[in-house]
Amino acid sequence: xxxxxxxxxxxxxxxxxxxxxxxxxxxxxxxxxxxxxxxxxxxxxxxxxxxxxxxxxxxxxxxxxxxxxxxxxxxxxxxxxxxxxxxxxxxxxxxxxxxxxxxxxxxxxxxxxxxxxxxxxxxxxxxxxxxxxxxxxxxxxxxxxxxxxxxxxxxxxxxxxxxxxxxxxxxxxxxxxxxxxxxxxxxxxxxxxxxxxxxxxxxxxxxxxxxxxxxxxxxxxxxxxxxxxxxxxxxxxxxxxxxxxxxxxxxxxxxxxxxxxxxxxxxxxxxxxxxxxxxxxxxxxxxxxxxxxxxxxxxxxx
Amino acid sequence: xxxxxxxxxxxxxxxxxxxxxxxxxxxxxxxxxxxxxxxxxxxxxxxxxxxxxxxxxxxxxxxxxxxxxxxxxxxxxxxxxxxxxxxxxxxxxxxxxxxxxxxxxxxxxxxxxxxxxxxxxxxxxxxxxxxxxxxxxxxxxxxxxxxxxxxxxxxxxxxxxxxxxxxxxxxxxxxxxxxxxxxxxxxxxxxxxxxxxxxxxxxxxxxxxxxxxxxxxxxxxxxxxxxxxxxxxxxxxxxxxxxxxxxxxxxxxxxx
Ligand SMILES: Nc1ncnc2c1ncn2[C@@H]1O[C@H](COP(=O)(O)OP(=O)(O)O)[C@@H](O)[C@H]1O
Ligand SMILES: [Mg+2]
Numbered sequence: 001x002x003x004x005x006x007x008x009x010x011x012x013x014x015x016x017x018x019x020x021x022x023x024x025x026x027x028x029x030x031x032x033x034x035x036x037x038x039x040x041x042x043x044x045x046x047x048x049x050x051x052x053x054x055x056x057x058x059x060x061x062x063x064x065x066x067x068x069x070x071x072x073x074x075x076x077x078x079x080x081x082x083x084x085x086x087x088x089x090x091x092x093x094x095x096x097x098x099x100x101x102x103x104x105x106x107x108x109x110x111x112x113x114x115x116x117x118x119x120x121x122x123x124x125x126x127x128x129x130x131x132x133x134x135x136x137x138x139x140x141x142x143x144x145x146x147x148x149x150x151x152x153x154x155x156x157x158x159x160x161x162x163x164x165x166x167x168x169x170x171x172x173x174x175x176x177x178x179x180x181x182x183x184x185x186x187x188x189x190x191x192x193x194x195x196x197x198x199x200x201x202x203x204x205x206x207x208x209x210x211x212x213x214x215x216x217x218x219x220x221x222x223x224x225x226x227x228x229x230x231x232x233x234x235x236x237x238x239x240x241x242x243x244x245x246x247x248x249x250x251x252x253x254x255x256x257x258x259x260x261x262x263x264x265x266x267x268x269x270x271x272x273x274x275x276x277x278x279x280x281x282x283x284x285x286x287x288x289x290x291x292x293x294x295x296x297x298x299x300x301x302x
Numbered sequence: 303x304x305x306x307x308x309x310x311x312x313x314x315x316x317x318x319x320x321x322x323x324x325x326x327x328x329x330x331x332x333x334x335x336x337x338x339x340x341x342x343x344x345x346x347x348x349x350x351x352x353x354x355x356x357x358x359x360x361x362x363x364x365x366x367x368x369x370x371x372x373x374x375x376x377x378x379x380x381x382x383x384x385x386x387x388x389x390x391x392x393x394x395x396x397x398x399x400x401x402x403x404x405x406x407x408x409x410x411x412x413x414x415x416x417x418x419x420x421x422x423x424x425x426x427x428x429x430x431x432x433x434x435x436x437x438x439x440x441x442x443x444x445x446x447x448x449x450x451x452x453x454x455x456x457x458x459x460x461x462x463x464x465x466x467x468x469x470x471x472x473x474x475x476x477x478x479x480x481x482x483x484x485x486x487x488x489x490x491x492x493x494x495x496x497x498x499x500x501x502x503x504x505x506x507x508x509x510x511x512x513x514x515x516x517x518x519x520x521x522x523x524x525x526x527x528x529x530x531x532x533x534x535x536x537x538x539x540x541x542x543x544x545x546x547x548x549x550x551x552x553x554x555x556x557x558x
Contacts, residue, residue: 052404054558076314076406086401088393090331102323103405105313108306116306146406149310178308 003066005030005150005181006051012059013046013205020046022205023060028198033172033182035196037189037289039299043205044185045083048154051183052080065150076104079148081139083155087127093138094123097145104146113141118167132159140168144175151175153184157191169195189289193217201293208296217287223256223268225279236271240264260284314406324407324415329422332385341380341486342427346373347434353496354438361498363527370435370442371522372495377427378455379515382420382462384486390416390470391478400558409557420459428455443528450525450532457540458518464547465514471555489515514543 006028013021021043028034036044049055051062053069062069065077087096094114101107114120117137122130130138136159143151156172157165172195175182186192192199193213200210209216229251236256237246244258256268265284272279294300314320332338350373353359354366361368393399402412432440444450469478491497493515499507510516521536523529 054400054404072408075404077310077312078404080404082397082401082404085397087396088331088398089396090335091327095327095330099323099327100405103315103320103407105315106311108308112306142401144308146313147308147311149312174306175308178310180308180310 002030004028004063005032005065006034006183007063008047008051008060009062010060011047011050011057011062013043013050013055014058020205021050021057024202024205024207025060026200026207026210028181028183030181031176031179032197033176033184033195034198034200035192036183036185036200036202037187037192037293038185038202039187039293042202044187044202045154046205047202048152048183048185052078052152076146077149079143079146079151081136081143081151081153081156083158084135086139087135087142089128090126092124092126093119093130093134096127096138097141100142101145106147107145108147110141110145113145116171117141118164133161133164136160137164137168140171144171148180150181150183153182155185155187157186157188165191189293193289199289201289201296203293203297203299209292213289216289216292221257221260222285222287222291223260223264223282224285225254225268225282226252227254227272227277227279228252231275231277235274236268239267239271254279257287317408317411320407320411321414321418324402324412325418325422328389328416328419331389332381332419332423333426335389338385338389341384341483342377342423343430345490346377346380346427346431349373349376349490349496350431350434351438354435354440359497366435366438366440367442367527368498368523369496370431370440371526372519373431373435374428374455374522375458375493375515375519376490376495377431378424378458378518379462379489380486381423381427382459383466384482385423385466386416386420386463387466387469387482388479390467391473391475391482394470394556394558395475397558403557417459417463420463424455424459442526444526445528445530446525446532451522454518454521454525454537454540457537457544458514460544461514461518461540461547464544464549464551467551467555468547471551471557489513492516494519512539514540517543 004027008024008026011021011024012019024047036047038044046055050057051064051069053074064074067074094110097110097114101110114123117140119134119137122134127135127138136156140153140156143153157168160168172182196213198210199213199216201208233246233248237244240246241259244256246254246256248254256264258264269279350369354369469481473481492510493513495515499510499516502510517536517539521533524533
């Protein structure tokens with residue numbers, strides 16, 4: 001296995017009395033998509049900006065492509081998309097991309113990249129007149145224009161409409177297929193689940209869990225339905241196979257976990273009939289990263 | 303849908319190409335910005351036309367011969383100090399300097415680009431002002447050849463750039479905007495651009511003569527009106543400001 005694209009060990013960053021990153025370690029494998037998932041304020045931007053060489057760590061070690069983040073030669077090898085801004089407001093879309101392209105030895109064709117990101121019609125539009133999602137796409141384009149071997153994307157799809165989001169996901173998939181290492185942050189669990197080979201869930205500057213999306217969500221499935229609030233679940237639990245769990249969260253939303261199969265489904269519907277309730281929106285789902293996060297921290301992701 | 307070859311092919315462009323690209327972008331930005339054009343082109347030309355045509359003041363010698371060097375000095379200040387301070391201040395504020403720092407363009411490259419862009423705009427200004435002045439009947443007399451004025455423009459640019467970057471690198475962008483415009487107006491009035499410094503009270507004269515704008519205006523005036531000897535003292539004042547400003551800016555500049 002080749003050496004990792006990014007290696008962070010025991011990273012610590014303090015802002016005054018606040019410890020924003022508190023002994024965080026993670027490894028982003030070369031050629032893989034690594035997602036750093038966490039709620040606002042978890043320390044994602046701080047971590048990624050230390051890897052980009054923008055902020056200095058107070059403790060721990062960081063290696064990017066085997067080098068300390070401050071090394072100049074990384075500037076050409078690493079593409080970055082900051083969480084926001086970075087483009088002169090009066091600069092036109094196409095102009096900015098062509099400028100950044102001129103800094104690189106073998107850049108992509110700026111017009112082709114604009115076209116691919118749906119910005120061809122905005123090529124002559126000043127940055128400040130772009131919508132939030134368009135600004136994000138331009139920023140993504142600038143991260144990719146130099147054909148980097150590693151890209152850092154800080155909340156790449158924030159502010160994008162669903163269509164732009166999907167095309168951004170496709171592009172990240174293409175990057176991976178082309179052998180580019182991708183490290184992205186997000187607070188969208190579906191994004192992490194869909195895109196990432198490896199997910200690192202962080203909260204309050206610490207890693208709370210990591211693994212592939214499948215490892216994190218487990219093979220377990222859930223049965224969910226809606227019904228009138230306050231049903232007594234004790235009777236149901238007695239009827240269910242041992243090791244099952246039932247809970248109401250939030251009120252009126254019921255989740256049954258365990259060996260979800262035809263038998264369990266039959267037991268639940270029989271119980272509903274006995275209780276005289278109609279189960280609505282009955283569905284069988286996998287546990288999501290959202291559920292994992294809630295379990296681990298006791299808090300919602302957003 | 304366009305297919306893109308995303309296979310990694312990283313590499314920095316040669317420094318001259320990066321610097322030229324950055325200079326071109328900066329120069330287009332300056333020439334496209336309405337407020338910048340007001341400070342760098344429109345006000346200098348209005349001052350030139352106004353003060354050389356209207357008998358507003360008693361000046362030594364021919365009015366156009368007195369006013370043109372002052373307006374050239376004003377133009378240099380407007381680009382190297384006012385325009386640069388404001389633009390750089392906002393670039394810092396909008397994270398542009400930080401973002402450029404993540405590209406292969408080094409800080410040295412960025413500074414070279416900015417300097418080149420300023421030189422480019424100054425050439426446009428000088429051509430414009432000289433053309434208008436010649437049209438108004440200006441007949442310059444170069445007492446020490448063309449090298450003297452060029453030397454003064456370079457020293458003046460360095461002095462004003464240092465001060466502009468010092469301001470942009472330490473103050474908030476809004477404060478830089480306000481202060482840079484204020485300094486422009488005050489120095490336009492005080493610095494021997496159009497009002498002869500010897501009209502001021504003696505105590506003030508000593509201070510005003512040490513200002514970079516006065517040194518630049520007076521130096522150019524000597525060199526463009528056939529005066530002698532060579533204005534070494536003024537050149538020395540400009541070099542002093544340049545060294546102090548650039549060193550302080552380099553020590554205090556915050557990139558974000
Ligand atoms: N420059 C800074 N100065 C002071 N506090 C900061 C700074 N940057 C971030 N923080 C704080 O550090 C914590 C982590 O922030 P950040 O890394 O931006 O989180 P995330 O990107 O996950 O939302 C937050 O509490 C935030 O307020
Ligand atoms: Mg963030």
